[in-house]
Amino acid sequence: MVDTKSPSKDETRASDIYDTMRDNLIRTVDEFAKVQPQYSQSISNLQLDYIQTTKNMIQTAFAAQKQYASIWNIPSVPYGDLFTRQSNEMTNNAIRSVGINNQLTINALDAARENLKIYNRTVDAVTDFSTNVAKAWTTFFAQQQAQFTRQ
Template sequence: MSETERAGRSIFDIYRDSVVNMINEFDKVRPAYMQSITNLQNQAIDSIRKLTELTLSAQREFIEPMRLPAVPEAWIRGTDELNDALTKTTSIANKVMIASIDTATQNMKIATDACETFARINQNIIKSIRSTFMPTRESS
């Protein structure tokens, strides 16, 4: 852009360009940001899985030589039922969270569309006021 073009820009053009540039920079880094979050989540799950296996293995090596009595069937059944209930609860909670995020996304789109419509109405009102009360130099 030449010096003449730069000098003729309004404060609104300069402000708009600055804001749009910042938004574009955020947008450029978004895929890498999301991938980093996914990598962190994957690593956390892998770490929890490995540490759980290591902990249980160490506990087993310590306890098994003691030859404790077998666990009663009712206790095993209760534990299985509890595990099933926790799994179902977690699954439902995850579905609710995903639906909430999807709803928030849809609401953001609706709000953006409403703001866009409102801005256009305001622009039309301003144009109407200007044409009625502030005639252009060419009309005078």
């Protein structure tokens, strides 16, 4: 009769190899996870510096334009009020559009996170199922082999 309880030397080595590979991959992912907050902070700092530089560039450009206009006594624009009102409306619409886009992006990222959680649960369920199938086949073949050797 075949003893299905104690693994052979080859089975133990195969199991050790899988354990080692799993542990090494997990260690690698953990190393990526350690530096992720630093990457996020660096990217965030770069974005903030970019925003500040853009604002500074806009302020400087328009300050120069105003200075030239005052030096050269450029007359007032006949449709200045209309232009100002339309410019404000366009800016408000653009800001609302950005807000809507930001919310859609956040919703998409949240949905992606939820999908990853579902994927994780699916992988666990498929792994459990495969393990149960392998155990059932192993038990079945062990019983068949035991029955065959008795005859």
